[in-house]
Amino acid sequence: MLVELGHFALILAFIVAVVQMIVPFWGAARANRAWMAVGEPAALLQLLLVGFSFAALIYAFVTSDFSLRLVVLNSHTAKPMLYKVAGVWGNHEGSMLLWVLILAVFGGAAAVFGGNLPASLRARVLAVQAAIGVAFYAFILWTSNPFVRLVSPPMNGEDLNPLLQDPGLAFHPPFLYLGYVGLSMAFSFAVAALLEGRVDAAWGRWVRPWTLAAWIFLTIGIALGSWWAYYELGWGGFWFWDPVENASFMPWLIAGALLHSAIVVEKREALKSWTILLAILAFGFSLIGTFLVRSGVITSVHAFANDPERGVFILVILAIFMGGALTLFAVRAAAMEAKGVFSLVSRESALVVNNILLVVACLVVFIGTIWPLVAEAFWGRKLSVGAPFFNAAFTPFFILIAVVLPIGTLMAWKRARLKPVLKRLRPALLLAFAVAALAFALQTGRSALAPVGLALAVWLVCGSLADLGSKLGQNRDFKRVLRLPRADWGRAVSHGGLGVTIAGIAGMMAWQTEDIRVAQIGERFDVAGYSVTLARVERVEGPNYLSTMATMEVTRNGRAVATLYPEKRSYPVAQMPTTEAAIDNGFWRDLYLVIGDAQAGGGFAVRTYVKPLANWIWLGCLIMALGGGLSLSDRRYRVAAGQRRAAAPGPKGVPAQ
């Protein structure tokens, strides 16, 4: 019964979204306040309805209602509760429902917090947001309905893919979707601004928090996914340049560019049309990501659905929204006049360079991702574009970004001089070179990756410190640092975080030690200064799996370091084995142990990895997200919101027409 109500609520939400799309839009065109005002209650009602619908689906999973097709395919009574709930979005239909739920959450948030927006802008933002909703409700209801019943329900379900039964991956999709869908707000604001024909500093200030929030969620989502791959897939890789990973990485790069260009709009009223274009593209790449993942056009680890009908539907959605928005952009962009004047050497220019590098890096990833399709379609060549290509083609752009970044953050707005900036950065530069030399000396005959990567990391972290230091003033008043605006802290912290991530990637990729061998029970062997003993191997029974669990003792110079329990699990219902690596996490290195098959001549295949700086990769991501959060909580956004509410919304900026 509750399930039917959920289905019904979803249909109602679709209808409400249609109303929310049409009425406020028409009201804004006719300057009819009453019609415009429909947007807010409609957005909240829509949120309520989708929320109920989603709750109903969760209820069906939690109670293992096997009359629902989706529950049968993705759940099992023996599954732990966390994964019963996570199973809701561990499949195509449920994850699309999560998609529209988050879309409605952002629409609702815009309705609640948008009180300070001019009425017509708010009406248009909510209408565009609803239009996206309409498209995806239709997609769900017509091609991917999660509420389909079975005529004869089976006794039990077929279980969730065991790989997905993991805490890291349970929370990975919601964060990623919060990021993807959060970019829809930037898109809605961009289209609304094009319709209004006006972009001013205030617009930049409204768009930036939404983009920032989306970017934070994307950062966390991507980091969770990568962390999961690291410990779950069994050889400790953290990034595979898989199409689905690229699908999340491209919006992240564009969102990063958008974050920075929106600052220029906000502070200097320049780069307006470019920022609008980025906002459209950011969401465009989110949709492309959804298309790549959902259509199964490039099959990969994550492809749940290989249904062409769905792919075509999303492609049509993509074509309509991108085509429409870009056409509108072509017609209206010329009206966005820049106001700020600045010289070639200025913070503005530095941010332009940042934008170019991020966007080109994103396009390189994009071209690499779709190239196999293009090559097959046009030249009939079946080829692969894999990690070696992306490493070679993408990395130079990020090296450039890291090199330019600290210089850019220290440049003044409008007109800067390079000399004082470089002088301020001299300690960072010297330290970076020193670390590079040290790294080079420590390693013999290995790749340049570690020296370069670590030098860049030091350069970024010390550059961020120099950035904070530059705010101290003449008399080095350290108390002033604590009173700095949160946006300044956010900038320094997130840029430092990027440095930490780069250090982690460089350290792990360049200095990893690997050992593959057959070990007998009780055998002891040495890997990179650690002694590893395979003490025991036993059979263990888990809630919904059987496990072969090894007990391995690790010592260093006779002192115990850790006792680790790598496992090999077998999930009888899903008929799938998984590898559970055992990891001793450390600040300087991870010990990563994997137990393999029993060997014919006795003993077990054992892999041991020592991965220096591994955790820095995800630590850096967390720091980046934290920096984003600091920036998001800056007083400017709250005060600006309050002020505008008090003041009469008089016309500001240059009207386009």
Added chain:
Amino acid sequence: MTRLLVILALCLLPVITPLAAVAVQPDEVLSDPVMERRARDISTGLRCLVCRNENIDESNADLARDLRLLVRERLQAGDSDTQVVDFIVARYGEYVLLTPTMAGANKILWIAGPLMLIAGLAIAVGYLRKRERAEVESELSAAEKAEVDALLRE
């Protein structure tokens, strides 16, 4: 439909999931560490044909194991690295190469990045020069200016 999905899952998952046996097995490793290093390097650049986006070094599929052994066999027979790769490409097509070649249309793929960067920088410099030369227009309207003057007089 249900059956189709199950079959699909069964076909796809075992090859893309790390099975209990992870990638390179102890019995495959060559005794000569230099040659083994070369084999590993070659392996990371070759795609496992039955997997999705996995190289043969990481894959657990039987075919990947066969290819790993083939690579080692060729190396022991005295082939150079390129000869080994050419041998496998001749057998399985360019699909096995994770690093696309520079041949034909693939040139576009390789030079797209640098080209876009140059184009982007050129456009940006043009734009920035225009911004630099742009007249410093008054950012306030006449009415706003009067208001400011009034405030300043107070």
